[in-house]
Amino acid sequence: xxxxxxxxxxxxxxxxxxxxxxxxxxxxxxxxxxxxxxxxxxxxxxxxxxxxxxxxxxxxxxxxxxxxxxxxxxxxxxxxxxxxxxxxxxxxxxxxxxxxxxxxxxxxxxxx
Amino acid sequence: xxxxxxxxxxxxxxxxxxxxxxxxxxxxxxxxxxxxxxxxxxxxxxxxxxxxxxxxxxxxxxxxxxxxxxxxxxxxxxxxxxxxxxxxxxxxxxxxxxxxxxxxxxxxxxxxxxxx
Numbered sequence: 001x002x003x004x005x006x007x008x009x010x011x012x013x014x015x016x017x018x019x020x021x022x023x024x025x026x027x028x029x030x031x032x033x034x035x036x037x038x039x040x041x042x043x044x045x046x047x048x049x050x051x052x053x054x055x056x057x058x059x060x061x062x063x064x065x066x067x068x069x070x071x072x073x074x075x076x077x078x079x080x081x082x083x084x085x086x087x088x089x090x091x092x093x094x095x096x097x098x099x100x101x102x103x104x105x106x107x108x109x110x111x112x
Numbered sequence: 113x114x115x116x117x118x119x120x121x122x123x124x125x126x127x128x129x130x131x132x133x134x135x136x137x138x139x140x141x142x143x144x145x146x147x148x149x150x151x152x153x154x155x156x157x158x159x160x161x162x163x164x165x166x167x168x169x170x171x172x173x174x175x176x177x178x179x180x181x182x183x184x185x186x187x188x189x190x191x192x193x194x195x196x197x198x199x200x201x202x203x204x205x206x207x208x209x210x211x212x213x214x215x216x217x218x219x220x221x222x223x224x225x226x227x228x
Binding site: 102 | 224
């Protein structure tokens with residue numbers, strides 16, 4: 001059974017800091033890994049999708065890496081801003097099956 | 113449309129009533145998913161539709177829950193005889209292909225259901 005763990009559960013940083021969010025998964029047979037952002041009371045916004053054959057993806061101040069063999073992904077946020085405050089979720093699909101398995105998320109607060 | 117659209121955004125109902133939640137996926141997306149998010153908890157998979165294939169209903173928590181989708185268009189999630197534990201945000205997502213095709217998921221804003 002695929003299990004996804006995110007560390008830390010919560011993080012509070014001053015504006016301008018670079019930070020790393022961690023995601024680990026137990027079954028490395030994945031097609032891809034997706035990072036999402038969820039603002040309070042809102043749906044999920046897709047941030048980055050890394051295919052299983054890729055090592056990393058970048059979008060603006062965000063960089064996500066994937067080490068499939070060790071079951072790990074990191075989301076790096078450069079020069080954090082108060083607007084980055086949200087819950088960050090990682091999710092992986094099973095190689096066989098249609099479910100996207102989500103981690104519990106990291107609640108990020110960036111203080112101005 | 114430009115994104116996944118869900119309605120109603122908020123629904124308050126009395127225990128025992130039936131509710132219908134609607135999802136309008138992104139045009140051209142063949143795959144559609146329903147997830148449930150209880151307060152302070154992670155996302156639970158409910159059901160998956162892919163084109164005209166039989167849906168994957170393995171996540172539906174009880175026979176009070178059902179969902180339909182006509183072709184590659186709108187989907188409705190129906191909860192019969194609602195219970196207080198059904199209170200949650202119900203999220204719909206769509207992707208251009210199924211997960212086996214490594215499709216990126218796009219979520220709607222969700223329907224917040226409160227059962228009194």
